[in-house]
Amino acid sequence: MVSLGLEDKVVVVTGGARGIGASIVQLLVELGAKVAYIDVIDSEPPEGVLALKADVTKLESMEAAGKEIEEKLGPVYGVVANAGITRDNFFAKLTDEDWDKVIAVNLKGVKNSIQPFIEGMYERESGSIVGISSISGDRGNAGQTNYAATKAAVIGIMKSLAREAARKKVRANAIAPGFINTEMVKSLPDKVKDKITAEIPFRRFGEPEDIAWAVAFLLSPVASSYVTGEVLRVNGAHHT
Numbered sequence: 001m002v003s004l005g006l007e008d009k010v011v012v013v014t015g016g017a018r019g020i021g022a023s024i025v026q027l028l029v030e031l032g033a034k035v036a037y038i039d040v041i042d043s044e045p046p047e048g049v050l051a052l053k054a055d056v057t058k059l060e061s062m063e064a065a066g067k068e069i070e071e072k073l074g075p076v077y078g079v080v081a082n083a084g085i086t087r088d089n090f091f092a093k094l095t096d097e098d099w100d101k102v103i104a105v106n107l108k109g110v111k112n113s114i115q116p117f118i119e120g121m122y123e124r125e126s127g128s129i130v131g132i133s134s135i136s137g138d139r140g141n142a143g144q145t146n147y148a149a150t151k152a153a154v155i156g157i158m159k160s161l162a163r164e165a166a167r168k169k170v171r172a173n174a175i176a177p178g179f180i181n182t183e184m185v186k187s188l189p190d191k192v193k194d195k196i197t198a199e200i201p202f203r204r205f206g207e208p209e210d211i212a213w214a215v216a217f218l219l220s221p222v223a224s225s226y227v228t229g230e231v232l233r234v235n236g237a238h239h240t
């Protein structure tokens, strides 16, 4: 039998209470990892999972959560920076508030999710970081200038961090999901969803599990030990 080598590895998932994050948490548990998630909403974690309430926009809140996770579960091997929000509007109408909020969660939040753990990873010369980008950051999307800016930035962060962290044997990669069936896209009008589906060669939205398996691959010290600074697109051939 082969394994992904994630047994007993401590992995932190932000935004793990629902959607893609919850699916990542579930799969990692099944693969034997010790999982903690961080979210701003209340939720019932799966058995054996440590759920903490913290806000990725606040470094102090993330540092406190990080300390608690390491005390309870041990040194962190993996971070999945998954928490993200949308505040869509056409650029001409986009408010400063919606710009700032998206930047705070999706961009600064990614930094704040990784920083509490990076020194420890360097010391142990072991770690894998996955940032959840988006098809919108890769190819742009009307009505999402704020969101797309942050998701393009996630790619920039991961590529730069990969170069910095390689000497310490720590890896950093991004995943760019296409349209995935979660609360985030459920709010789209049916007409818009039908139009998008028609553009996707697979003729369907992806499922959260499709992203979870990509995360498991990139976290795995066995399957992806030489993969870093990469962007894995998971989008049913919905490319540029």
Ligand SMILES: NC(=O)c1ccc[n+]([C@@H]2O[C@H](COP(=O)([O-])OP(=O)(O)OC[C@H]3O[C@@H](n4cnc5c(N)ncnc54)[C@H](O)[C@@H]3O)[C@@H](O)[C@H]2O)c1
Residues within 6 Å of the ligand: 014, 015, 016, 017, 018, 019, 020, 021, 038, 039, 040, 041, 054, 055, 056, 057, 082, 083, 084, 085, 105, 109, 132, 133, 134, 135, 176, 177, 178, 179, 180, 181, 182, 183, 184, 185
């Ligand atoms: N659903 C899609 O089609 C899609 C496509 C591409 C990328 N993504 C990205 O995947 C990630 C997950 O999206 P999803 O569809 O599961 O969304 P979702 O809204 O279902 O889940 C996001 C989670 O992040 C949490 N969160 C929000 N703000 C937070 C904060 N400040 N601190 C901590 N947690 C916070 C939410 O409470 C929620 O549990 C996001 O980064 C999103 O941008 C989603």
